[in-house]
Amino acid sequence: MNVTLLGGGMITLDQLLPSLYQLQRLGRIGTIQVCSIRQDSLDRLAEAPALRRAFPGQSFIPRLESYEGVLKELPPGELVVVALPDQLHCGAVRAAIAAGQHVLCVKPLVLTVEETRVIEREARDAGMLVAIEYHKRFDDRSLMAREAYRAGRFGEFKLGTASLLEKWYYRHSNFQNWFTLDATDAFTYVGCHYVDLVAFITGLTPVEVSLYGIKDRFPNGVEGWLWTDARIIWSNGACLNVQNALGFPDAAPGSNTQGMRLYCSDGERGGWIDHSDQYRGLAWCAVKASEGQPLYSEPSPDYFQYVDRGGVGMEPVGYGYRSVEYAVARALEIKDLPLEKRRELLKTWDEAGILATPANSAYNAAVIEAARQSLARGGVPVRCP
Numbered sequence: 001m002n003v004t005l006l007g008g009g010m011i012t013l014d015q016l017l018p019s020l021y022q023l024q025r026l027g028r029i030g031t032i033q034v035c036s037i038r039q040d041s042l043d044r045l046a047e048a049p050a051l052r053r054a055f056p057g058q059s060f061i062p063r064l065e066s067y068e069g070v071l072k073e074l075p076p077g078e079l080v081v082v083a084l085p086d087q088l089h090c091g092a093v094r095a096a097i098a099a100g101q102h103v104l105c106v107k108p109l110v111l112t113v114e115e116t117r118v119i120e121r122e123a124r125d126a127g128m129l130v131a132i133e134y135h136k137r138f139d140d141r142s143l144m145a146r147e148a149y150r151a152g153r154f155g156e157f158k159l160g161t162a163s164l165l166e167k168w169y170y171r172h173s174n175f176q177n178w179f180t181l182d183a184t185d186a187f188t189y190v191g192c193h194y195v196d197l198v199a200f201i202t203g204l205t206p207v208e209v210s211l212y213g214i215k216d217r218f219p220n221g222v223e224g225w226l227w228t229d230a231r232i233i234w235s236n237g238a239c240l241n242v243q244n245a246l247g248f249p250d251a252a253p254g255s256n257t258q259g260m261r262l263y264c265s266d267g268e269r270g271g272w273i274d275h276s277d278q279y280r281g282l283a284w285c286a287v288k289a290s291e292g293q294p295l296y297s298e299p300s301p302d303y304f305q306y307v308d309r310g311g312v313g314m315e316p317v318g319y320g321y322r323s324v325e326y327a328v329a330r331a332l333e334i335k336d337l338p339l340e341k342r343r344e345l346l347k348t349w350d351e352a353g354i355l356a357t358p359a360n361s362a363y364n365a366a367v368i369e370a371a372r373q374s375l376a377r378g379g380v381p382v383r384c385p
């Protein structure tokens, strides 16, 4: 199975392409094409020192054009990975399905419930996999919490607080070109991870959102909602607060700050789950600065790292890799089956709920849709559609 990656930006460099290179090295996938409308993003991927060191001799086929024509050329039954700006996901995923492709799309899949439902219907009719890359689900701590919560060990979720603030330097990236007030905001961009995790762990559904945002400027003068505070009410009345920004100091340790704390109760005693998702128990102070890292840092060994396991180059490890590997394995499992069998298998994955799909995670689009309306009205509570 050959793979076509749409978008050659930051997430492609940091996680998707190295994960696909590793699967190519293992013989699970064939060629990899990367499609981008920016020559500089293709050059950056081709020359990235980390990729060259980890995967000597491996390369991708560059396609400097918009994705539409590339999709039309593909033979059916391959895999398309969508890593385009948020607002282009819907059109790209639908075009991939129409071209007979299985799809792995970065989060958020789309920005409205209607768009999710359309994709769900089109994918089901065509018997094509659409997986959404919520990689925090493949962090073992999330799977442990889900298992223990669903076994009733914490009682019921009542109050929670979560945050994910990316570093200030993100403002200097290509985000300046698409992270506009009308298109997205800090919550839509990364807050959705924690909404998804609470649903993934507890099985509860979000029902109401209020999102307050603060506008700020990118270096090119473009304005964006770069600081947000969200309050999400759940189907049992529980309340989750999520803070997001592109504003964590560059000199601070770790590549961002993030984590989640859930307070629960069975009516007789309190339960508690606490994820520190940024500080993973490793801290070091270097004598030489490297790739923009401050001398003191707290690198996460768990999301995505390259390690030397004695073979050629380096191997990617972590839940970022496992998440891509899992979706690729599902695409390989389904690709040669007849239509009815594909539909049956897709239904079992929807029901299992481990892989995020349009059918089992439409609540993410509902939250984003309500959040965008709330944001435009100064943070008033809006019911999820």
Ligand SMILES: NC(=O)c1ccc[n+]([C@@H]2O[C@H](COP(=O)([O-])OP(=O)(O)OC[C@H]3O[C@@H](n4cnc5c(N)ncnc54)[C@H](O)[C@@H]3O)[C@@H](O)[C@H]2O)c1
Pocket (backbone or CB within 6 Å): 006, 007, 008, 009, 010, 011, 012, 035, 036, 037, 038, 041, 065, 066, 067, 068, 083, 084, 085, 086, 088, 106, 107, 108, 133, 135, 173, 174, 175, 189
């Ligand atoms: N934690 C996460 O899960 C995570 C992290 C980062 C980004 N993302 C998501 O990944 C997506 C991309 O983010 P990024 O940080 O890589 O953005 P980016 O701005 O760095 O890259 C976007 C890429 O898309 C390409 N592109 C734009 N329009 C195109 C078109 N019509 N045809 C082909 N290529 C086109 C650009 O050339 C660029 O290479 C976003 O949806 C973002 O929310 C997810």
